Amino acid sequence: MRAAVYQSAGVVEVVEVPDASISDPKDALVRVVRSCICGSDLWAYRGIIDRAAGSRLGHEFIGVVEAVGSEVTTVKPGDFVVAPFQWSDNTCPACLDGIQTRCEHGGTFGAPGTDGGQGEAVRVPEADGTLVVVPGGLESTDPHLLPGLLALSDVAATGLHGAVLAGVTEGSTVAVVGDGAVGLLAVLGAVKILKAERVILMSRHDDRAALGRSYGATDVVAERGEEGIARVRDLTDGLGVRHVVEAVGTPESWEMSLGMARVGGTVGAVGVPHTSPQLGIFTPFRQHLTLRFGIAPVRHYLPDLVPRVMDGSYDPGAVFDLTLPLAEAADGYLAMSERRSIKTALAG
Amino acid sequence: MRAAVYQSAGVVEVVEVPDASISDPKDALVRVVRSCICGSDLWAYRGIIDRAAGSRLGHEFIGVVEAVGSEVTTVKPGDFVVAPFQWSDNTCPACLDGIQTRCEHGGTFGAPGTDGGQGEAVRVPEADGTLVVVPGGLESTDPHLLPGLLALSDVAATGLHGAVLAGVTEGSTVAVVGDGAVGLLAVLGAVKILKAERVILMSRHDDRAALGRSYGATDVVAERGEEGIARVRDLTDGLGVRHVVEAVGTPESWEMSLGMARVGGTVGAVGVPHTSPQLGIFTPFRQHLTLRFGIAPVRHYLPDLVPRVMDGSYDPGAVFDLTLPLAEAADGYLAMSERRSIKTALAG
Known part of the structure; x- marks a missing residue:
């Protein structure tokens, strides 16, 4: 089969x-319908982190089950499924706490020795605890x-998780630092799922700001650093916001996030450093902040989110502004790296 | 009047x-009955931080109101009161959120230009929003x-706040890092107020460990660093604890606190750095931790805690293992600095 690999x-x-195949009785073999490129895939592409030459790429995909191992009971050949970007048994202590991204039998697609999502097919370990069937x-x-279903495999659930970690509830005022997918x-999740009333998106890219507004952002702040903090404070009677989603993961974005949080506020951090x-820790101390961290347990959210996408009440798919055939994956990486695309899907 | 001052x-x-006196209509003048020495007073005493020569000391005291300004309505001369270590108006946005330690009209006793608790009398600004009357x-x-009432002015409420920040509730398992007052x-608050079931105290001083056990600690771990973390994990099926109180504030204590927290756990941080x-932030990310910070808003807790001390159901006073006359304050500093005393009270 064919798959995208990182060369340098x-x-x-x-x-x-090599063709993906079942090697454990808990595996499923999934033929990929759509996959996509993640902002985190760009770290190696841009030379920021090392990655082994020849390693497989991609951890987000939806597809059709082609075969299952002898112990798999909840999915069967022919099922259309969403895969979270990590597999999980969904039965260990961390999974039972809803933190499937720390499953003791878990792992990430595209890691050494596994299939990546950016290929024709994927061996999915722990299929029962991982895949969620689309009715x-x-x-x-x-x-x-x-596109909406594909977004669930990572970014939609990750954005929502950021808003959940930030403690967003009905009527909340929230700021989102980061205008990537x-x-x-996070804007969409805060508004559509958690019923936030006011969402301030930090963005200085017109296309992203426009998408953010279409997702329900009530205010867009283009300034950064101290100026950005001051603008957010201006918008909130000088007090700052009770809920901040940190969706970047750099020292600069952290400084902004901490700076715009109201005394007693909460920062939900999903921007992987x-x-x-x-x-x-002086600022968190002085400001009585709560900082909540974590790589989104996508599997935890899927049973709720899949039906929302299917009934049309929640559409995270618009973040995909470019769709290419798998064969043209390299163009997708370049488009995302040059910020010509917010997020690129790969079809077939 | 006489008061303790820091010389070097x-x-x-x-x-x-100079005698304490009323200078604002919202002030009260309080004659000190008991005050005490705080671990944070030792930072300058030990030469770790700078402090102005001649500056006043102490921020914890109980006393009797001697006079009040014209706008004070809730306390009157003759009232026996507990003072939190910071004054607050109890009406600003932060106070209304229960974070009186960020009051916009607040301040700390003993700061430049104010009276310290370690003296014969104290001018208390914002008396209505600060003092709590002992019936x-x-x-x-x-x-x-x-001693129990005196402890409420800082350490008892601060320990409890740590346990509250750590999310301790009925039946919780909690670890407390730090065996100071x-x-x-925090052990006592977790057990008596919040109904924790199991409390692991990190302590390698026999006297402190014994007091911790009398306060309800079910386990005492003397090891530190990686060994301490391993011991706590051994005690919790390898998983770590869901609730950690960080009551020290050093890099070493933070490393222990983060290391012993269970995936998805919460660290309540009251150890002022x-x-x-x-x-x-890698560990918090990887472990899906919640970190909650803040200098305890003692005033928030006092209305609940004063009656508990008065009816004998809650006795934080045993942390005072040495009581000296005010005139011997210097001996108290030395005793605490040399760890011969957990906490020293000054009488009269």
Whole structure:
């Protein structure tokens, strides 16, 4: 089969790789319908972190089950499924706490020795604890819903998780730091799922700001740093916001997030740090902040989110502004790296 | 009047200072009955931080109101009162959120230009929003209850706040890092007020461990660092604890606190950092932790805690293992600095 592999910084190629196959009785073999490129895939592409030459890429995909191992009971061949970006048994202590991204039998697609999502098929370990079936199957699913379902595999659930960690509830005022797909989908999750009343999106890209507004952002702040903090305070009677979603993960975005939080406020952090940011604890102390961290347990959210996408009440798919055939994955990486695309989907 | 002043590292003297007096219509003048020495007072005493020569000391006291300004309505001369270590108006947005330690008209006793608690009398700004009256007055209060009431002015409420921040509720398992007065009173607060079931106290001093056990600690761990973390994990099926109270504030104690927290756990941080610790955010991310910070809003807790001390159901006073006359304050500093005393009270 064919799959995207990382060759070196800036070089992604779609090449022939060994066919995905079942190797454990808990596995499922899934034929990929759509996959996509993640902001985190760009870290190696841009040379920020190391990645082994020849390693497989991609951890977000939806597809159709082709075969299952002998112990799999909840999915069967022909099922249309959403895969979270990590697999999980859904039965260990962390999973039972709703933190499937710390499953003791879990792992991430695309890690060494596993199939990546950006390929024709994927071996899915712990299939029962990982895959969530889309009712009705692929044939009866409106193709316009595919981007929304694909977004559930990571960014939509991650954005929502950020808003959940930030403590957003009905009527909340929330600020979202980061206008990538995760930040934009934090806006959508805060508004559509958690019923926030006011959402301030930090964005200085017109296209992203416009999408953010369409997702329900009530205010957009283009300024950064101290100026951005001052603008948010101006918008909130000088007090700052009770809920901040940190969806970037850099020292600069952290400084903004901490600076705009109201005394007693909460920062929900889903911007995975790819460097090693250190956080001074004086500001959190002085401001009585709550900081909540975590890589989104997508599997925890899927049973709720899949029906919302299917009934049209929640549409995270608009973050995909470019869709390419798998064979053209390299163009997708370049488009995202050059910020010509918010998020690129790969079809077929 | 006489009051303790800081002269230089290691040198505290009780000297003649200007009489405390009312200078604002919202003030009360309080004659000090008991005050005490705080762990944070030792930072300058030990030369860790700078403090102005001649500056007043102490922020914890109980006393009797001697006079009030024209706008004061809730306390009157003769009332026996507990003072939180910071004054507050109790009406600003932060106060209304229960965070009186960020009151917009607040301040700390003993700061430049204010009276310290370690003296004969104190001018209390914002008296209505600050002082809490002990029902019945000083004459009818059992002298055995005075240490407990004095503890409420800081350490008892601070320990409880740590447990509250850590999310402790009925049946919780909690670890307390720090066996100073605050850590010990976090044990008591977790057990007596919040109904924790299991409390692991990190302590390697026999006297403190014994007091911790008397306060309800079910386990004492003397090891530190990686060994301490391993011991706590051994005690919790390898999973770590859901609730950690960080009552020290050093890089070492933070590392232990983060290391012993269960995936998805919460660290309540009341150990005020006197250096500038930086926190790596990888561990909180990886472990899906919630970190909650803040200098305890003692005033928020006092209306609940004063009656508990008065009816004998809650006795935080045992942390005072040494009581000296005010004139011997210097001996108290030395005893605490040399760890011969957990906490020293100054009488009269």
